[in-house]
Amino acid sequence: MAVIPNKHPMPAQDPVVRAKNFNEVALGYDEETVVAEASRCLQCKKAPCRQGCPVEVDIPAFIKLASERDFAGAIKKLKEKNALPAVCGRVCPQENQCEKYCTVGKKNEPVGIGRIERFCADWELANGVLPQQVAEPTSKKVAIVGSGPSGLTCAADLAKLGHKVTIFEALHVAGGVLMYGIPEFRLPKAVVQAEVQNLKNLGVDIQVNAVVGKFATVDQLMEEGGFDAAFIGTGAGLPYFMNIPGENACGVYSANEFLTRTNLMKAYKFPDADTPIRVGKKVAVLGGGNVAMDAARTALRLGAEESWIVYRRSKTELPARHEEAEHAEEEGVKFAFLTSPTRIIYDDNYWVTGMECLRYELGEPDASGRRSPVPIEGSEFVIDVDTVVVAIGQGPNPLVPRTTKGLECNKKGNIIANLETGATSKPGVYAGGDVVTGAATVILAMGAGRTAAKSIHAYLSGK
Amino acid sequence: MYKILKKEVLAPTISLFDIEAPMVARSARAGQFVILRTIDEGERIPLTIADFDREKGTITCVFQEVGKTTKELAKFDVGDSLKDFVGPLGEPSHIENFGRVVVVGGGVGVAPIHPIARALKEAGNEVIGIIGARTGELLFWEDKLRSACTELRVTTDDGSYVRQGFVTDVLKEVIEEKGDIALCVAIGPLPMMRAVCNLTKEYNLKTIVSLNSIMVDGTGMCGCCRVTVGGQTKFACVDGPEFDGHQVDFAEMARRSVIYKEQEQIAMEHHQCTCGCGGGK
Numbered sequence A: 001m002a003v004i005p006n007k008h009p010m011p012a013q014d015p016v017v018r019a020k021n022f023n024e025v026a027l028g029y030d031e032e033t034v035v036a037e038a039s040r041c042l043q044c045k046k047a048p049c050r051q052g053c054p055v056e057v058d059i060p061a062f063i064k065l066a067s068e069r070d071f072a073g074a075i076k077k078l079k080e081k082n083a084l085p086a087v088c089g090r091v092c093p094q095e096n097q098c099e100k101y102c103t104v105g106k107k108n109e110p111v112g113i114g115r116i117e118r119f120c121a122d123w124e125l126a127n128g129v130l131p132q133q134v135a136e137p138t139s140k141k142v143a144i145v146g147s148g149p150s151g152l153t154c155a156a157d158l159a160k161l162g163h164k165v166t167i168f169e170a171l172h173v174a175g176g177v178l179m180y181g182i183p184e185f186r187l188p189k190a191v192v193q194a195e196v197q198n199l200k201n202l203g204v205d206i207q208v209n210a211v212v213g214k215f216a217t218v219d220q221l222m223e224e225g226g227f228d229a230a231f232i233g234t235g236a237g238l239p240y241f242m243n244i245p246g247e248n249a250c251g252v253y254s255a256n257e258f259l260t261r262t263n264l265m266k267a268y269k270f271p272d273a274d275t276p277i278r279v280g281k282k283v284a285v286l287g288g289g290n291v292a293m294d295a296a297r298t299a300l301r302l303g304a305e306e307s308w309i310v311y312r313r314s315k316t317e318l319p320a321r322h323e324e325a326e327h328a329e330e331e332g333v334k335f336a337f338l339t340s341p342t343r344i345i346y347d348d349n350y351w352v353t354g355m356e357c358l359r360y361e362l363g364e365p366d367a368s369g370r371r372s373p374v375p376i377e378g379s380e381f382v383i384d385v386d387t388v389v390v391a392i393g394q395g396p397n398p399l400v401p402r403t404t405k406g407l408e409c410n411k412k413g414n415i416i417a418n419l420e421t422g423a424t425s426k427p428g429v430y431a432g433g434d435v436v437t438g439a440a441t442v443i444l445a446m447g448a449g450r451t452a453a454k455s456i457h458a459y460l461s462g463k
Numbered sequence B: 001m002y003k004i005l006k007k008e009v010l011a012p013t014i015s016l017f018d019i020e021a022p023m024v025a026r027s028a029r030a031g032q033f034v035i036l037r038t039i040d041e042g043e044r045i046p047l048t049i050a051d052f053d054r055e056k057g058t059i060t061c062v063f064q065e066v067g068k069t070t071k072e073l074a075k076f077d078v079g080d081s082l083k084d085f086v087g088p089l090g091e092p093s094h095i096e097n098f099g100r101v102v103v104v105g106g107g108v109g110v111a112p113i114h115p116i117a118r119a120l121k122e123a124g125n126e127v128i129g130i131i132g133a134r135t136g137e138l139l140f141w142e143d144k145l146r147s148a149c150t151e152l153r154v155t156t157d158d159g160s161y162v163r164q165g166f167v168t169d170v171l172k173e174v175i176e177e178k179g180d181i182a183l184c185v186a187i188g189p190l191p192m193m194r195a196v197c198n199l200t201k202e203y204n205l206k207t208i209v210s211l212n213s214i215m216v217d218g219t220g221m222c223g224c225c226r227v228t229v230g231g232q233t234k235f236a237c238v239d240g241p242e243f244d245g246h247q248v249d250f251a252e253m254a255r256r257s258v259i260y261k262e263q264e265q266i267a268m269e270h271h272q273c274t275c276g277c278g279g280g281k
Ligand SMILES: Cc1cc2nc3c(=O)[nH]c(=O)nc-3n(C[C@H](O)[C@H](O)[C@H](O)COP(=O)(O)OP(=O)(O)OC[C@H]3O[C@@H](n4cnc5c(N)ncnc54)[C@H](O)[C@@H]3O)c2cc1C
Pocket: A091, A092, A093, A145, A146, A147, A148, A149, A150, A151, A168, A169, A170, A171, A175, A176, A177, A178, A181, A182, A183, A210, A211, A212, A213, A233, A234, A235, A236, A237, A259, A290, A291, A294, A321, A397, A399, A400, A432, A433, A434, A435, A439, A440, A441, A442, A443, A445
């Protein structure tokens, strides 16, 4: 049988239509397509794809089951390694991970591993979640701080091992960035909440509106709350700003605020939902990562006439997932490459009216291996914008590190944890995800949660 | 959860709730705040902790009806539950024995100044309290403040109760009269805190204010609450809400506080025409 050279295309909403709504962009394969795509897999013995998956999903095995229409079997296989396949199938940067190493991809397009994964997970959500085995209760209690992918995964694994798990989440819903950051049109919130419900079914207690370091410190949870161990997965939620003049003017948002108002608080439904947002006519988003793409695409959906990505390097260096940048472009997001702002201009009422920028050129490669941007002197120019969204990165929130005795952090404020075990400098306290690595990916955070769960289980069993 | 155990209407448009929230009450301290939501898809609004009872596990909030959410909140009754309630947020007030201090509460700011006055007095300070309102009808907690302070002075803008004058007029008299005062703490509407700071600057009297910038998460995640203090950007929700008033860029704060004015108006109109009570007409 001849190999089909290309991935089966992902059905998607028309760009013109979707740029005006918050419904999911990629619609997912149907059963016939998923079987056809699964049949493109060569079932390689060595399965190079697996080395690209941070949690080593048994890719050929689950794909084989999918090709045989045994979706229950496929999801079971997936879940052995990946606690959140409906999420990962949608948001993993597959082109840099599993699919990058796929044998088929050497000459043709790789197997659409993520798309098949998503289908299997959605199949399970639609057909009822398969029963999960829970071990005998152990009488040990574990506190999980933060309910992002790292915390959710760690909680699920420990609950299955019979431990009593409580998640403490600062916001009013669980899910972390999956709820407040990644937009509805890429990751429907119902999908995330189905995973959260799954956890509750395992007996995990989820306390929302619980800011650790405020209502109680980690030490208090362990000493007074009776927790035998703790996992910290508080993410990288602290927004960085450019530190340029005018950045506090009205109309300048951090990407976190812009996306939180929209996703978590549902400002796109205003006034039916109470939280407002001001999007203006012409929006400039500073940065070139996934967060920036999400903000720029969100701006269009909120009614902006123009939405610009302003990035100081060139298109080849864009850190965003390829597919996301492409989707953004299709929807009408414009790109100003080799450009960076020097100050934000505002009117008498302190409202943004423009942004002064410098043009850049690419110089020598820097420590990250990418060519570093060098400003061109005297190239100042002004662009008219009335909203600016700063999406240049996030650091760890200092609340937990600052209030936990004996928890070592690095200079940037990230918690220092052994990457093989998740252990921190404090006995019984483990950490993982963005708070340890800095802003990374969902699957890496999940992997870290899983690693820590193993160590915590070993620690509790020896206690 | 978050059940309302007591409701009191303190003045027209100003109400008090005791809310069941043991997790918050166990570690609440003067100067901190909570964020609440009344309903699903409602806004997260910050309110200062006006009092707390660790044993009963309750938090007292006093709020003024100014827009959609606070008007909706005012309709809640004993036995009703709030959707969400999180805290204690922000840094607590710095309390020590300074000697002689003045606390100034304006309008609804009388409520949050109360636990601070009490804590300062318990720490051994001589606490001179000044409270004021636009008109006598809007003044509340005079008794509570009288017992929390060593000495209390009351004023109204229109002179309808006790005397006529702004809290700054009274503050000036107190400063002139008493001389050495170690610290001033002022909470109230933005223009009032600004006026207090302008006055105390003249006397080189260190002044702490509690900033009510617009907030979303209250945990340092969004940067919505940023304020410029001493030339540096701070997040009011985690670095504050209390700051050295002489360092605060009040002009910036004032402009940022009206960012959503248009939308707030829309929200109010939308609210009034759907609630079925025929209100707002
Ligand atoms: C807009 C955006 C788009 C992204 N797109 C992608 C993508 O397409 N693909 C991808 O792989 N990755 C993407 N990422 C990155 C990915 O979402 C993160 O790497 C991942 O969510 C990190 O997971 P985490 O568990 O470490 O923390 P988070 O998801 O950040 O969750 C941390 C949680 O802890 C809570 N918390 C913090 N402090 C406290 C406290 N003191 N007490 C209690 N709770 C606390 C927070 O409220 C939050 O809910 C994106 C990130 C953003 C912001």
